[in-house]
Amino acid sequence: xxxxxxxxxxxxxxxxxxxxxxxxxxxxxxxxxxxxxxxxxxxxxxxxxxxxxxxxxxxxxxxxxxxxxxxxxxxxxxxxxxxxxxxxxxxxxxxxxxxxxxxxxxxxxxxxxxxxx
Numbered sequence: 001x002x003x004x005x006x007x008x009x010x011x012x013x014x015x016x017x018x019x020x021x022x023x024x025x026x027x028x029x030x031x032x033x034x035x036x037x038x039x040x041x042x043x044x045x046x047x048x049x050x051x052x053x054x055x056x057x058x059x060x061x062x063x064x065x066x067x068x069x070x071x072x073x074x075x076x077x078x079x080x081x082x083x084x085x086x087x088x089x090x091x092x093x094x095x096x097x098x099x100x101x102x103x104x105x106x107x108x109x110x111x112x113x114x115x116x117x
Contacts, residue, residue, distance in 0.1 A: 005079045005080055006077070006078075006079060007076070007077070007078050007079060007080050007098050008075070008076070008077050009034060009036050009052060009075070009076045009098065010036065010073070010074070010075045010076075010106065011034040011035050011036035011037070011052070011073075011074065011076075012034070012035050012071055012072065012073055012074070013032050013033070013034060013035075013068050013069060013070055013071065013072050013074055014032065014033035014034065014035050014051065014070065015032060015033065015070045016032070016068070016069055016070050017030045017031060017032040017064060017065055017068050018030070018031045018032065019061070019065045027057070028057070028061040028062070028065075029055060029056070029057050029061065030055070030056045030057075030061045030064045030065050030068075031053070031054065031055050031056075032054050032068060033051050033052065033053055033054070034051070034052045034054050034074060034076060034098075035049050035050075035051055036049065036050045036051075036052065037049055037050075038050050052076075052096075052098050053095060053096070053097045053098065054076055054078075054097075054098050054100050055097050055098070055099055055100065056099075056100045056101075056103060057099075058101070060102070060103060064103055067105055068103070068105070072105065072107070073105070073106040073107040074103055074104070074105060074106065075103065075104040075105075075106050076098060076100045076102070076103050077100065077101060077102040077103070078098045078099050078100035078101050078102070079098070079099050079101070080096060080097075080098060080099075081096070081097050081098075081099050082094055082095075082096055082097075083095050083096075083097050
């Protein structure tokens with residue numbers, strides 16, 4: 001039996017992406033948060049929002065940096081990974097990150113954050 005680590009999300013960018021270029025290689029990484037609605041049954045009340053940290057590397061970083069904007073509707077395909085790091089106080093922390101290998105802009109340029117559900 002083969003194992004699969006595959007994530008597909010559709011949501012709205014929480015902010016314009018952060019772009020880092022690593023010298024001297026010139027490799028680029030684009031990071032942003034994606035808000036994804038999680039609908040609940042009517043009797044439970046208001047829908048909630050899940051936030052995901054997205055990282056994109058490789059050939060699509062230029063397009064992602066140029067076109068992903070806060071509130072924009074984005075589709076993501078990738079895999080879930082656990083990053084470990086030391087915080088400023090020296091404590092080990094863990095965070096789940098979606099390493100996207102593909103993204104797609106959805107909707108039109110005129111869509112606003114509250115314009116689509």
